[in-house]
Amino acid sequence: MIDDIDRAILELLAGNSRLSLKDLAARIQLSSPSTSERLKRLEERGIIRGYTIDADPRLLGHQLQAIVRIRPLPGRLPSVQKLIEATAEIVECDKVTGEDCFVARLFVRSMEHLDEVVDRIAEEATTNTAIVKGQLIKRRLPPITY
Amino acid sequence: MIDDIDRAILELLAGNSRLSLKDLAARIQLSSPSTSERLKRLEERGIIRGYTIDADPRLLGHQLQAIVRIRPLPGRLPSVQKLIEATAEIVECDKVTGEDCFVARLFVRSMEHLDEVVDRIAEEATTNTAIVKGQLIKRRLPPITY
DNA sequence: GCAAATGATCGACGACATCGACCGCGCAAT
DNA sequence: ATTGCGCGGTCGATGTCGTCGATCATTTGC
Numbered sequence: 566m567i568d569d570i571d572r573a574i575l576e577l578l579a580g581n582s583r584l585s586l587k588d589l590a591a592r593i594q595l596s597s598p599s600t601s602e603r604l605k606r607l608e609e610r611g612i613i614r615g616y617t618i619d620a621d622p623r624l625l626g627h628q629l630q631a632i633v634r635i636r637p638l639p640g641r642l643p644s645v646q647k648l649i650e651a652t653a654e655i656v657e658c659d660k661v662t663g664e665d666c667f668v669a670r671l672f673v674r675s676m677e678h679l680d681e682v683v684d685r686i687a688e689e690a691t692t693n694t695a696i697v698k699g700q701l702i703k704r705r706l707p708p709i710t711y
Numbered sequence: 712m713i714d715d716i717d718r719a720i721l722e723l724l725a726g727n728s729r730l731s732l733k734d735l736a737a738r739i740q741l742s743s744p745s746t747s748e749r750l751k752r753l754e755e756r757g758i759i760r761g762y763t764i765d766a767d768p769r770l771l772g773h774q775l776q777a778i779v780r781i782r783p784l785p786g787r788l789p790s791v792q793k794l795i796e797a798t799a800e801i802v803e804c805d806k807v808t809g810e811d812c813f814v815a816r817l818f819v820r821s822m823e824h825l826d827e828v829v830d831r832i833a834e835e836a837t838t839n840t841a842i843v844k845g846q847l848i849k850r851r852l853p854p855i856t857y
Numbered sequence: 858g859c860a861a862a863t864g865a866t867c868g869a870c871g872a873c874a875t876c877g878a879c880c881g882c883g884c885a886a887t
Numbered sequence: 888a889t890t891g892c893g894c895g896g897t898c899g900a901t902g903t904c905g906t907c908g909a910t911c912a913t914t915t916g917c
Contacts, residue, residue, distance in 0.1 A: 567771075575764070575766060578763070578764045579763050579764050579766070580761075580763070581761065581762050581763075582728045582729055582762040582763050582764050583728055583729060583762040585903095585904070585905085586904075586905060586906095587903085587904060587905080595865080595866095596865070596866055596867080597904080597905065597906085598865085598866075598867090598905085598906070598907080599864070599865055599866075601905075601906075602864080602865090603864095610770065611767055611770055612766060612767055612770045612771065613764055613765070613766055613767075614764075614765040614766065614767050615726075615727065615764070615765040616727050616728040616729040616762065616763075616764055616765070617724070617725050617726070617727075617728050617762075617763060617764070617765055617850075618721070618724045618725050618728050618759055618760075618761070618762055618763070619759070619760040619761040619762070619763055620721060620725070620758060620759055620760065620852060621757055621758055621759075621760050622853055624756065624757055624758045624857075625713075625758065625852075625853060625855050625856065625857060626855070626856035626857040627853050627856070630805075632805065632807060632814050646847065649847060649848065650847065650848065653853070653854040654853060654854065655848055656848070656850060656851050656852070656853050657846075657848055657849065657850050657851070658846070658847040658848040659776075659778065659843045659844075659845070659846055659847065660843070660844045660845040660846070660847055661778060661841035661842060661843050661844060662841055662842045662844060663839070663840075663841040663842075665841065667847065668778050668841065669848075672853035674856060693809070694809075695807035695808055695809040695811065695814065696807060696808045696809075697805045697806070697807050698805075698806045698807060698808060699805070699806040700803075700804070700805055700806070701792065701795060701796065701804040701805065701806055701813065702795065702796065702801055702802070702803055702804040702815075703803065704763075704802060704803050705802050705803070706766060706771075706802070707768055707771060707773050707799070707800060707802050707818035708799040708800065709771050709772070710771065710772035710773070710820060711770075711771060711772040731872090731873070731874085732873075732874060732875095733872085733873060733874080741896080741897095742896070742897055742898080743873080743874070743875085744874085744875075744876085744896085744897075744898090745895070745896055745897075747874075747875075748895080748896090749895095
């Protein structure tokens with residue numbers, strides 16, 4: 566279903582999604598038309614959902630990164646959910662099992678800014694904020710098992 | 712330093728990093744050479760760190776996603792750190808302040824697989840596992856304040 | 858074994874990125 | 888105020904790249 570060549574394509578594009586078809590083709594030792602065809606199929610099958618960039622948040626004015634666990638107060642779940650969605654500083658948020666209901670990652674300019682955003686959430690939820698000191702592993706593809 | 716046109720470029724590429732220069736240029740109402748020049752500068756300045764893909768982990772054989780908080784046992788921090796780095800299932804891991812030392816995101820095939828990976832970590836650390844039930848917000852750019 | 862389907866290559870054509878030459882605006886210094 | 892300079896832009900030519908149709912090889916099923 567997904568073979569070594571597809572895997573190679575995924576890995577190469579994960580490393581640089583702006584690679585030209587020709588470069589891609591050369592690296593996987595295939596002609597460009599067939600590389601193009603495989604790429605199209607990976608997209609059609611939904612395996613590749615999209616192509617995006619990795620931008621440096623610091624250079625965009627966000628000096629601080631935090632992971633906030635959020636447990637809405639009784640009855641406030643829908644309202645908290647709306648608040649999270651409306652908070653632009655939250656760049657990622659998962660609904661999880663366990664004591665906490667949500668885990669959000671947020672980018673802020675400063676401590677004051679962090680405080681401001683978290684305070685808003687804390688009006689309707691119990692929160693737990695952990696400031697990111699460093700990235701041990703930065704976003705990578707999981708091992709491809711199929 | 713970074714103007715509306717740069718912002719537009721970042722947003723467009725965040726939405727689809729494989730956009731051709733020509734398309735990009737058309738959307739920001741600029742010629743391709745100047746678009747190319749701006750793109751080059753965004754890269755040189757380190758604002759764009761790279762171009763990557765968004766792949767569907769489920770279609771790559773990872774049915775389950777979890778967020779694991781990890782607190783190494785006394786003296787085991789370096790060893791835990793090495794273990795995390797060597798664990799391919801961990802696709803992202805941050806070093807954070809607070810009770811927990813690390814927060815990791817994990818992709819696994821099954822509950823058994825999850826258990827296996829977490830058990831390995833739990834030999835040297837206190838762990839807290841939250842299974843991801845859904846993504847409320849999936850990775851997006853933070854607001855650009857500069 | 859043969860037919861058909863799948864997945865590859867080849868070559869030609871059209872689209873695209875890049876480069877050099879040139880232009881115009883804003884700013885600083887005289 | 889004017890002149891000179893530099894930044895950031897357009898334009899047009901050239902070479903490279905992607906795409907499409909035709910064709911060929913290899914594997915699968917009968």
